[in-house]
Amino acid sequence: MKAASLAPLPLRLIVGFGFIEHGIAKLARGPDSFAHILQALGVPFPEVLAAATILVELLGGAMVLLGLYLPLVSIPMSAVLLVAIFLVHLPNGFSSIKLQAVTAAGPHFGQPGYETDLLYLACLAALVVLGPGAFSVREFLRKGARS
Numbered sequence: 001m002k003a004a005s006l007a008p009l010p011l012r013l014i015v016g017f018g019f020i021e022h023g024i025a026k027l028a029r030g031p032d033s034f035a036h037i038l039q040a041l042g043v044p045f046p047e048v049l050a051a052a053t054i055l056v057e058l059l060g061g062a063m064v065l066l067g068l069y070l071p072l073v074s075i076p077m078s079a080v081l082l083v084a085i086f087l088v089h090l091p092n093g094f095s096s097i098k099l100q101a102v103t104a105a106g107p108h109f110g111q112p113g114y115e116t117d118l119l120y121l122a123c124l125a126a127l128v129v130l131g132p133g134a135f136s137v138r139e140f141l142r143k144g145a146r147s
Contacts, residue, residue, distance in 0.1 A: 008133030011123045012064050018120065019061030019077065026054050041087050056080050064127065067136020074124040081117045081124075089114035 026034045031050050038046035038053075060077040063069055089112060092098070098110035132138050 005134040008130045011127055015123045016061045016065030019057045023054050023057030067132025067138050070127050074128050081121050085114045085117045
């Protein structure tokens with residue numbers, strides 16, 4: 001195994017787990033709660049798009065973790081990130097960490113900027129270009145086909 005084939009693995013892990021975590025958080029709060037947020041942002045068909053976003057986050061995250069269909073799943077995943085950038089994070093600037101104050105209760109942070117969304121987009125782009133690499137289902141299937 002070449003070291004370069006391991007390069008996509010940390011990208012797949014962070015992007016896959018990150019998207020799944022966001023999907024689980026939306027489910028835990030209730031899809032209706034997320035639909036209300038989308039409605040407040042002026043997004044059309046908020047119930048449909050809330051469900052679609054959760055599905056993209058959960059299934060897309062799982063596909064990235066497995067290393068399957070990366071060019072295909074990166075399209076709706078990128079769309080979710082771009083909507084988040086332009087509707088939520090852009091007014092907050094670039095930085096994802098906005099330390100506002102430190103009190104006896106601990107640090108207090110402001111709303112995050114679009115930095116993290118850009119990092120996710122960059123990781124998805126790298127995975128599309130590099131492929132899933134080692135320890136992916138695609139690689140496993142490819143090796144099985146050669147046997």
